[in-house]
Amino acid sequence: MNIIQALEWRYATKRFDVSKKLNNEQIKQIKDILRLTPSSFGLQPWKFLIISDDETKKKLVKHSWGQQQVADASHVLVMCRRNIKASEMVHLYIDEMVEKTWASKDDLAGYRDMMLWFFSHMSEDAIKTWADKQIYIALWNVMTALATLEIDACPMEWFLNDKYDEVLWLWEKGLSSVLVLPMGYRHPEDDYAKRPKVRYDNEEIFG
Secondary structure, three states: OOHHHHHHHOOEOOOEOOOOOOOHHHHHHHHHHHHOOOOHHHOOOEEEEEEOOHHHHHHHHOOOOOOOHHHHOOEEEEEEEEOOOHHHHHHHHHHHHHHHOOOOOOOOHHHHHHHHHHHHOOOHHHHHHHHHHHHHHHHHHHHHHHHHOOOEEOOEOOOOHHHHHHHOOOHHHOEEEEEEEEEEOEOOOOHHHHOOOOOOOHHHHOO
């Protein structure tokens, strides 16, 4: 499929086929796609968990307002915000740039100071909102890629974040859950797959 066909094909899958599982190569592709996602300043304020354990997925269903997709999907991607100070995040990224490029810390001093200045003018809550917005970029990037791979998914904002954090021990890992994406293959009897896609016409969305 080309990209338009893939986007026409995808939908928020409500019923997964429990007999079909993603293979190791597909999981590797998904990890690479997430790793290559762009972010503001390149800071990548996220960490991703890919859950395949059936018992863990079942535990998460009751904290997902009973949405059975979490248990039935092959894998569940939990997209998390890293709970570190913005200044620490900046310095860690500068260290990574020094390690992986030709630049020195002196070369990057202006970029570092610009980022530190940017975050110094933001409240802690505003920085969290900034980080969450980056995670939404990662969500759409992986959802689009999954569609081209003909892998189904169902993006979820509506879940109990604190309970997810508790079940997955996220606070101990310095993380907070932001979004959830069950992934796998649609059940042949999922009626939602047959519904027409409802989108406004170009005339309504382009000024």
